[in-house]
Amino acid sequence: MAVPEDWMGAPPRQPVDLHTDRPHAARVYDVLLGGKTNYPADREAAEQTLAALPNAGAIARQNRAFMQRAARHLVSEAGIRQFLDIGTGIPTSPNLHEIVQATAPQARVVYADNDPIVLAHSRALHTSHPHGRTAYIQADLCRPGEILRNPALREVSDNFEAKGSHVNARSKGEVLRFFHGLDLVDPGLTVVHRWRPDTVEVGAAGWSDADIPLYAGLGRTS
Template sequence: MSDSEFEHGTKPHTARCYDYFLGGKTNYAVDREAALQALKANPHAMVAARQNRGFMHRASRFVARETGIDQFLDIGTGIPTEPNLHQVVQSVNPRARVVYSDNDPIVLAHARALMNSTPEGDTAYVEADVRDPDRILEYARKTLDLSRPVALSAVALFHFIPEEDDPYGLMRRLTAPLAPGSALVFSHAAIDLDDGQMAALAEQYSKSVTPTRLATRQGTADFFEGMDLLPPGIVPTSEWHAAQAPDETPHDPGPVTPAEAGVWAGVALKP
């Protein structure tokens, strides 16, 4: 599929499908059709997307408030749906600096228009693929001081990276240069939270949108190798600090079961 096909809405696109699930308006009929097919495969797909977004909000706010980290690197940004990560963390610390990275020209076009920083902070964007960690980190250094702690956010991204691209190796290459005290905010679609509905969703998504793979709880934990998981550990997105930090995602569906959430999530610090 060419970029032109994506840009003109003749092929469904992951970022636009996710935007649809979140209640956004940056999507085409072909994306809505793919999303509806995904919902037929797994009726909880929209709930899962919104719970995942809620986890990103809570985890980012927690990191900014509780760890004092004021630098954030968000990879696999997707189409901006407010509140975006920089809005969340800059509401806690207006001086926070945020670098977004995505490999998609569609995302880039929207990001440049919508991602405005506070006057005290800074927000930047790099068009780069997660499979090129060196480019991402090289660009991030223009805005972030990597000798100080950075919060790396990779939310609902790595389940789109096939095994042959070594997703675990890519994560190690991203976290290795980060300073002690850095954080990883991470989520991954789960294969072991329901009776097969996420597997059906992954199969449908792989056919109509993009190849998608799932992970077990242990497989998700392996992405945190060399880091110290913070309580409550690896849990469904709906359960990560939900009681202590209520969700602020628009149209939040409220309490859901682990099977409905369908995604593992965790936050860890680098020793």
């Protein structure tokens, strides 16, 4: 029996084995965020991670909080209406489209990840505002050309450009190379919990840069 194409005109999707009996990196991250899209094997792996790195949950939450603040800046202050989220991860509310469409319901968001398990969850749990659009594509960050040529991306958004560099990040200077040719939005490149914080998590006041060892920045073309 023929299986119809999906609404984006893409080839029919095959069933995805979610492998709930083994830990999955994206679902373990979901546990660290306090999410519910995970299984016992993922929770056990998260407990092992926390035993080795007690700040793992705080690191995950601050990374997510940076994304939310950066997205609000882009939609509210920079007027951006089209977003490409590469490396989506398990849906965690508020998701990118929820953040930007709360301000601009017509905003369009394309989620991309190279993991079919992540995309299976995304298609099931992400629902766009009726005035906007969302789409989901399986693609790899290391192949940006394939992402930009994907028909689903062109259906939802236009005029996307990608720029990046391969950086094996070990220092702030190496991370800064990723922003070469871009103008950094204030406060520039800094650890995630110091980038325009709008709330202070319990205990955060005493955190050093080493406690949350993630650099974050927002760059734009001139």
